[in-house]
Amino acid sequence: MMADLVYQQLFTTLRDNIIAKKYPTMKLPDERSLSEQYQVSRSTVKRALNILADQGVVFKKRGSGTFINPLYLKNQSVFHYHNGSNLGVTDSFQMDGRKPGIKLLDFEVIRPDDELRRDLFLNPDDFVYQIKRLRLFDKQPFMIETGYIPIKIVPELSREIVSGSIFNYLQDEKNQTVTKSFLTISAEPSTVEDQTELHLQPNEPVGVMAGVFFLDDGTPFEYSRMRLHYQYMKYNTSVTLGEN
Amino acid sequence: MMADLVYQQLFTTLRDNIIAKKYPTMKLPDERSLSEQYQVSRSTVKRALNILADQGVVFKKRGSGTFINPLYLKNQSVFHYHNGSNLGVTDSFQMDGRKPGIKLLDFEVIRPDDELRRDLFLNPDDFVYQIKRLRLFDKQPFMIETGYIPIKIVPELSREIVSGSIFNYLQDEKNQTVTKSFLTISAEPSTVEDQTELHLQPNEPVGVMAGVFFLDDGTPFEYSRMRLHYQYMKYNTSVTLGEN
DNA sequence: CAGTGGTCTAGACCACTTT
DNA sequence: AAGTGGTCTAGACCACTGA
Numbered sequence: 142m143m144a145d146l147v148y149q150q151l152f153t154t155l156r157d158n159i160i161a162k163k164y165p166t167m168k169l170p171d172e173r174s175l176s177e178q179y180q181v182s183r184s185t186v187k188r189a190l191n192i193l194a195d196q197g198v199v200f201k202k203r204g205s206g207t208f209i210n211p212l213y214l215k216n217q218s219v220f221h222y223h224n225g226s227n228l229g230v231t232d233s234f235q236m237d238g239r240k241p242g243i244k245l246l247d248f249e250v251i252r253p254d255d256e257l258r259r260d261l262f263l264n265p266d267d268f269v270y271q272i273k274r275l276r277l278f279d280k281q282p283f284m285i286e287t288g289y290i291p292i293k294i295v296p297e298l299s300r301e302i303v304s305g306s307i308f309n310y311l312q313d314e315k316n317q318t319v320t321k322s323f324l325t326i327s328a329e330p331s332t333v334e335d336q337t338e339l340h341l342q343p344n345e346p347v348g349v350m351a352g353v354f355f356l357d358d359g360t361p362f363e364y365s366r367m368r369l370h371y372q373y374m375k376y377n378t379s380v381t382l383g384e385n
Numbered sequence: 386m387m388a389d390l391v392y393q394q395l396f397t398t399l400r401d402n403i404i405a406k407k408y409p410t411m412k413l414p415d416e417r418s419l420s421e422q423y424q425v426s427r428s429t430v431k432r433a434l435n436i437l438a439d440q441g442v443v444f445k446k447r448g449s450g451t452f453i454n455p456l457y458l459k460n461q462s463v464f465h466y467h468n469g470s471n472l473g474v475t476d477s478f479q480m481d482g483r484k485p486g487i488k489l490l491d492f493e494v495i496r497p498d499d500e501l502r503r504d505l506f507l508n509p510d511d512f513v514y515q516i517k518r519l520r521l522f523d524k525q526p527f528m529i530e531t532g533y534i535p536i537k538i539v540p541e542l543s544r545e546i547v548s549g550s551i552f553n554y555l556q557d558e559k560n561q562t563v564t565k566s567f568l569t570i571s572a573e574p575s576t577v578e579d580q581t582e583l584h585l586q587p588n589e590p591v592g593v594m595a596g597v598f599f600l601d602d603g604t605p606f607e608y609s610r611m612r613l614h615y616q617y618m619k620y621n622t623s624v625t626l627g628e629n
Numbered sequence: 630c631a632g633t634g635g636t637c638t639a640g641a642c643c644a645c646t647t648t
Numbered sequence: 649a650a651g652t653g654g655t656c657t658a659g660a661c662c663a664c665t666g667a
Contacts (some may be wrong), residue, residue, distance in 0.1 A: 202603035204665035346590030448646030
């Protein structure tokens with residue numbers, strides 16, 4: 142499954158080493174040593190390390206070395222949203238071997254309102270699917286997800302397809318990948334529906350993630366609104382300023 | 386002010402060309418031509434193009450070329466990556482002309498516990514400032530922020546300094562910039578203190594953002610835990626897959 | 630001054646798309 | 649087959665850190 146690219150293999154190896162606590166000093170070997178040890182060029186080492194740094198797994202100090210971000214190890218044990226090989230829920234949430242489930246709550250075709258039309262760059266006469274699903278881990282509901290997808294992009298969508306991973310369907314059957322997203326993350330008090338579906342107490346909140354997913358050619362593919370049981374929302378974000 | 390790095394200059398040049406619509410075919414010259422035209426190596430061209438792609442300005446199709454994302458030109462505000470000069474609260478939150486305020490709740494020096502010591506890469510005998518502040522917009526409290534900063538990085542911190550923007554102080558007085566952060570975003574029911582300070586009802590939640598800020602040389606500078614009035618937490622995130 | 634990460638180059642070869 | 653982006657290498661030189 143994993144790509145056979147050298148830098149990705151090295152990235153995976155190093156990340157696994159870090160998770161397995163094989164660097165007790167919290168410092169990685171220097172780039173030239175890694176290059177020697179894994180028999181790859183230093184450029185390739187840098188590429189793997191840059192990905193780790195982008196993801197917040199390590200941070201680099203010029204003149205000193207490359208260090209493991211302790212927060213990454215700490216959050217590793219928790220269930221969290223991360224940037225994986227796919228942007229969809231099925232791949233983006235840490236599952237720890239738990240089995241993901243989907244319960245279809247609603248599936249219909251509607252005319253989008255102006256806001257949705259704008260967000261998905263639709264023409265006035267375009268229609269969209271409205272797909273409301275309950276997401277589970279091992280029978281435990283953790284998220285209510287409402288998605289809107291333009292009919293013209295996947296006219297053949299069915300209840301069956303929508304009962305599984307739509308992103309995987311796209312990738313497997315239509316060879317299209319979702320590679321970009323713009324999401325807004327916020328929090329809200331839970332509604333009665335949230336409380337019922339997600340087994341929440343009235344004072345317990347939901348995390349809300351809403352935004353647009355894009356295909357790799359830039360087409361806005363889906364507007365999605367996700368309401369998460371608050372204990373399941375752990376979004377890790379690593380921000381770097383400066384263009385590099 | 387602009388860095389004199391080759392890849393950054395090329396990035397800026399290309400982006401300006403795109404905005405000035407100098408590529409009416411919506412396609413950039415191929416990498417080898419750009420390399421020739423600007424007298425830089427192809428690797429440097431790729432680096433500049435990768436930044437443009439990360440920011441959603443262009444997308445690349447293997448075998449075809451590099452194309453300008455029409456959505457970038459059409460709706461610049463959606464895609465535009467705001468390179469604020471700073472990562473701090475004062476600069477990162479949308480203020481709409483509202484005046485930010487800071488009320489110092491607590492300021493002392495403590496011995497960090499093991500977890501904090503690990504997160505900030507401290508030695509066993511390092512001490513940290515503990516700074517608890519209430520943040521306001523136009524007298525309206527919206528966030529309780531507790532920060533921990535190693536004494537050794539800014540030994541001269543005072544109540545006066547921490548009553549203002551610490552990040553700005555760093556930049557103006559010590560010429561150091563916070564350029565990287567690693568934050569975990571989550572939501573929680575509000576505590577009694579949250580309800581009091583942020584004027585929340587018992588059923589209303591807080592958004593929690595916690596993590597580490599780094600200086601541009603990679604030094605972990607501050608561990609911060611921010612509890613936000615839920616209506617003020619709106620975190621925008623743009624994710625692009627393809628680790629390059 | 631030795632060690633370490635950052636930038637940049639020049640070129641080989643591969644994978645995919647278009648003609 | 650030609651064109652284009654992707655991967656990977658080997659090495660030079662620079663900038664910063666720390667003993």
